[in-house]
Amino acid sequence: MNNPTLKEIASQLGISITTVSKALKGYADVSPLTKKAVINLAKQLNYTPNSFAVNLRTKESKTIGLIIPTLVHDFFSIVIKGVLAEAEKRDYLVIILQSNEKLAFEKKQIELLLNKRVDGILMSLSNETDDFKHLNTIISHGTPLVLFDKIAKLVNCSKVSINDRKAAYDAVCYLINKGYKKIAHFRGSYTPQNSIDRFLGYKKALEDNNIQYDSSLVYLCDHNADFQDGYENAKKVIAEHPEIDAIFAITDLVAFGIIKYFNETGISIPNQIAVLGFSNWFMSSIVTPKLSTINQPGFEIGKQSAIILFDEIKLKRHNAPIVFKSIEIETHIIEREST
Amino acid sequence: MNNPTLKEIASQLGISITTVSKALKGYADVSPLTKKAVINLAKQLNYTPNSFAVNLRTKESKTIGLIIPTLVHDFFSIVIKGVLAEAEKRDYLVIILQSNEKLAFEKKQIELLLNKRVDGILMSLSNETDDFKHLNTIISHGTPLVLFDKIAKLVNCSKVSINDRKAAYDAVCYLINKGYKKIAHFRGSYTPQNSIDRFLGYKKALEDNNIQYDSSLVYLCDHNADFQDGYENAKKVIAEHPEIDAIFAITDLVAFGIIKYFNETGISIPNQIAVLGFSNWFMSSIVTPKLSTINQPGFEIGKQSAIILFDEIKLKRHNAPIVFKSIEIETHIIEREST
DNA sequence: TTGTAAGCGTTATCAT
DNA sequence: ATGATAACGCTTACAA
Secondary structure, three states: OOOOOHHHHHHHHOOOHHHHHHHHOOOOOOOHHHHHHHHHHHHHHOOOOOHHHHHHHHOOOOEEEEEEOOOOOHHHHHHHHHHHHHHHHOOOEEEEEEOOOOHHHHHHHHHHHHHOOOOEEEEOOOOOOOOOHHHHHHHHOOOOEEEEOOOOOOOOOEEEEEOHHHHHHHHHHHHHHOOOOOEEEEEOOOOOHHHHHHHHHHHHHHHHOOOOOOHHHEEEOOOOOOHHHHHHHHHHHHHHOOOOOEEEEOOHHHHHHHHHHHHHHOOOOOOOOEEEOOEOOHHHHOOOOOOEEEEOOHHHHHHHHHHHHHHHHHHHHOOOOOOOOEEEEOOOEEOOOOO | OOOOOHHHHHHHHOOOHHHHHHHHOOOOOOOHHHHHHHHHHHHHHOOOOOHHHHHHHHOOOOEEEEEEOOOOOHHHHHHHHHHHHHHHHOOOEEEEEEOOOOHHHHHHHHHHHHHOOOOEEEEOOOOOOOOOHHHHHHHHOOOOEEEEOOOOOOOOOEEEEEOHHHHHHHHHHHHHHOOOOOEEEEEOOOOOHHHHHHHHHHHHHHHHOOOOOOHHHEEEOOOOOOHHHHHHHHHHHHHHOOOOOEEEEOOHHHHHHHHHHHHHHOOOOOOOOEEEOOEOOHHHHOOOOOOEEEEOOHHHHHHHHHHHHHHHHHHHHOOOOOOOOEEEEOOOEEOOOOO
């Protein structure tokens, strides 16, 4: 119920608090005898250091913050897993917050974490985020920050992501090589860098293969690229451009919407129209037809981000200079039945 | 970079720390003039109270811990959303930890949270958990604990769950009413209460409808009830009991495995064999055929659990007696194409 | 080898 | 209305 303190151990043993503290922390200048006594009593009383006091003294919380756009999401939940795995190794705890894809929330969450004085922050930006003052607040506050997945290239901190542009480029080249010629793109909203990059990759691939880029074949997913976006845009594209033979979707979830609509309306995948997703959600191998997609190694992204963050936290503690890193995790195409 | 303190404000204003503290906390015994001066300077310096010091003084962390078996999981990620929503309202932060369905991890995570002196703990037990000493540690430590979803009926604390037994009973009755007679059950492992309860509901429904319970129609999902479990058991049941006309699966994920196998082998759902899931995962309405299932309101479960926990934290702070609650959230059958 | 004392930044009690 | 002082529990120079 009430936690024992160094003071209690000290008084029970008739020695000073200092000696108890030293004994428990394995300092050399404690006689083996007292050391043993202290450790025994501590164990017996079930002593654990009061983290509040330790935090206050050391100015470290052994806690990091993680802000993600949304939790109920295959990719992000796997990222979290990767982060937790690294945190665990270092006895760090992770406070998880959602931005719900809203800039306003994102700002608020940052404030909460900064007030809590977490040792570092890991975050993936919301789709709305188009200015970065709040991120600079973190930086000027001296709190290490690592951006992952949905990053802002202009912000001066470490970043972990995939090369969305290249991944999309390769994906569309792959479609072209398979013989598809009239390829639509269901793109994400205009602010997130990865949405922009995937679009640019798509466009470049067409151009490099001498296919005229046609902006009317690009459909916007403005519901945060969800299932509904895919479904609605599939309906639209069929009405407006029945001649297309493939769709490259910004993410698997959108692709699932497309598949649903095509299955309902009897459009055959991939014979009539091929569908290519992005991210390799768990469900991609289960839907009918199984979705071809690009893997986006969430665990690795979470893991690497955390490793970099913990490195920077350590460097900062030692007042060592920090060199920001920008890491790109490799991706590849997973060919299934939909292309 | 370096955070301003009460001391700094006090010295800049030439008044005492006490007065600054009082002014900032809106105490009545501060003159309006000094109050205004303090607040202005605080704002200007961007003062935020040092949470470490506050924690130490108040013995509260304004943080709760959440331990779940696994993060990459439709149901649990929605639960988290519900918890975060309530925490946010109260300016509480949430530390999330996974047990990975392992008792050993569960114990470790509890220790971490207790050492961190969180104000309360929310948890869903791992499938392995079959003794509850570690839970009693939390309780005897005086930290409020609320169990949700995978609960232990014997542990003396508040609980939030669905009535798994009734839900399963209703589900199987529904199948029987639709004319299915030879109903197999793919059950979860033997320890989790909800796995036991769903099985008991299944059995009771058969008996109440004068259908002989046949233990050979019950298949164990021992991979934590995942996709593979469904797939493998589907294969097995077809080999051993081709005469069945329906399967009641412990969870949608298992049902997806069944559907996959049946789709691959040309077994028609629901004509040849019906499939009923549990939990209403997002994907259930997307797979082909769309899966009939039971909704399991994760958001509500998370929300209610958090509300109860925060209530208990408050009561404890006021040294008021705590009466444990056991709440059951309503469920219902969602009929789609697979039954 | 052991202990004293100051300090981390806040809050609460009690004087003034 | 304001402030001095102690206390929360720990760490760490610095003495002894």
